[in-house]
Amino acid sequence: MKPDRFADILKQNDVSVTTVRRAIFDALATADKPLKNGEIATLVPTVDRASVYRTLELFDRLGLTTTIVRGWTPFTELAEPFKAHHHHIACERCGTVVEIENDTLEDVLGLIAGRHDFELTKHVVELTGVCKNCRVAIS
Amino acid sequence: MKPDRFADILKQNDVSVTTVRRAIFDALATADKPLKNGEIATLVPTVDRASVYRTLELFDRLGLTTTIVRGWTPFTELAEPFKAHHHHIACERCGTVVEIENDTLEDVLGLIAGRHDFELTKHVVELTGVCKNCRVAIS
DNA sequence: TATATTCTGCAAAAATGTTGCAATAATGAT
DNA sequence: ATCATTATTGCAACATTTTTGCAGAATATA
Numbered sequence: 001m002k003p004d005r006f007a008d009i010l011k012q013n014d015v016s017v018t019t020v021r022r023a024i025f026d027a028l029a030t031a032d033k034p035l036k037n038g039e040i041a042t043l044v045p046t047v048d049r050a051s052v053y054r055t056l057e058l059f060d061r062l063g064l065t066t067t068i069v070r071g072w073t074p075f076t077e078l079a080e081p082f083k084a085h086h087h088h089i090a091c092e093r094c095g096t097v098v099e100i101e102n103d104t105l106e107d108v109l110g111l112i113a114g115r116h117d118f119e120l121t122k123h124v125v126e127l128t129g130v131c132k133n134c135r136v137a138i139s
Numbered sequence: 140m141k142p143d144r145f146a147d148i149l150k151q152n153d154v155s156v157t158t159v160r161r162a163i164f165d166a167l168a169t170a171d172k173p174l175k176n177g178e179i180a181t182l183v184p185t186v187d188r189a190s191v192y193r194t195l196e197l198f199d200r201l202g203l204t205t206t207i208v209r210g211w212t213p214f215t216e217l218a219e220p221f222k223a224h225h226h227h228i229a230c231e232r233c234g235t236v237v238e239i240e241n242d243t244l245e246d247v248l249g250l251i252a253g254r255h256d257f258e259l260t261k262h263v264v265e266l267t268g269v270c271k272n273c274r275v276a277i278s
Numbered sequence: 279t280a281t282a283t284t285c286t287g288c289a290a291a292a293a294t295g296t297t298g299c300a301a302t303a304a305t306g307a308t
Numbered sequence: 309a310t311c312a313t314t315a316t317t318g319c320a321a322c323a324t325t326t327t328t329g330c331a332g333a334a335t336a337t338a
Binding site: 091 | 210211212259265
Binding site for chain 4: 016017018019020037038049050053054
């Protein structure tokens with residue numbers, strides 16, 4: 001039968017696999033981009049808001065999701081093993097978001113942590129800039 | 140007379156130097172660590188909540204402050220030229236926060252942006268890990 | 279399928295942000 | 309210094325977002 005990593009991870013952590021949790025997980029998986037809490041709630045209209053918050057907190061605690069901030073707003077997206085580890089660079093004019101995967105960056109972060117005697121468990125990198133198009137447009 | 144970079148920057152941007160703005164600026168300068176919006180409001184009890192929000196938005200727009208996120212909460216702190224450019228690594232057990240300054244990291248971020256045809260204007264790097272003490276403690 | 283336990287919806291409250299407008303404070307010129 | 313102009317603030321009401329307790333529903337286990 002089909003492998004179900006989502007269910008497996010929940011079970012490994014002794015929490016139930018429920019339809020609510022799967023619905024929210026699917027919403028994140030389908031969107032395939034970081035979503036605000038409110039957006040997630042909208043995508044699962046049958047689920048109570050309180051449950052959405054409780055579920056997102058759970059996912060975060062289990063490491064299923066990553067939360068980044070743009071401006072002042074937190075956005076959540078799936079983390080490994082559901083999505084390859086990556087970061088983002090966003091254009092501040094047009095809003096385009098590009099995913100970044102860069103081993104050198106990961107290495108440098110590890111080294112920095114080590115130099116401060118920290119064992120790295122998580123990290124967030126969000127870049128903001130102006131994309132090529134927008135630089136040409138008005139500049 | 141004493142130089143007043145804060146006032147200078149506000150004037151350069153054609154906004155008034157008011158006691159409210161200075162109070163909030165002072166709160167950020169004195170705290171010397173990233174603060175939640177609510178914490179800032181608490182530190183200037185005489186200032187109306189609405190003014191706090193409007194001021195923080197202004198500071199952000201003028202580039203006086205930087206906003207990072209930990210967990211789901213946005214935190215604001217002073218940026219250059221009031222504080223040297225830096226990032227943070229926080230211990231997820233004891234909460235200790237250490238500031239990071241690393242030229243290699245800055246270079247790598249610039250290169251990554253360039254490779255994607257972006258001109259970098261801003262970036263956030265937040266590391267989370269376990270510090271030496273906490274690793275020894277229980278582990 | 280029965281039982282124990284965990285989850286969810288509901289409803290109410292707390293916390294967080296936002297808005298328009300009149301009163302106040304800051305700025306620049308005299 | 310004072311005045312006129314303009315920007316800023318407080319107030320108060322509102323909107324939105326998040327949190328909480330608890331009873332009923334769904335899930336896991338034997």
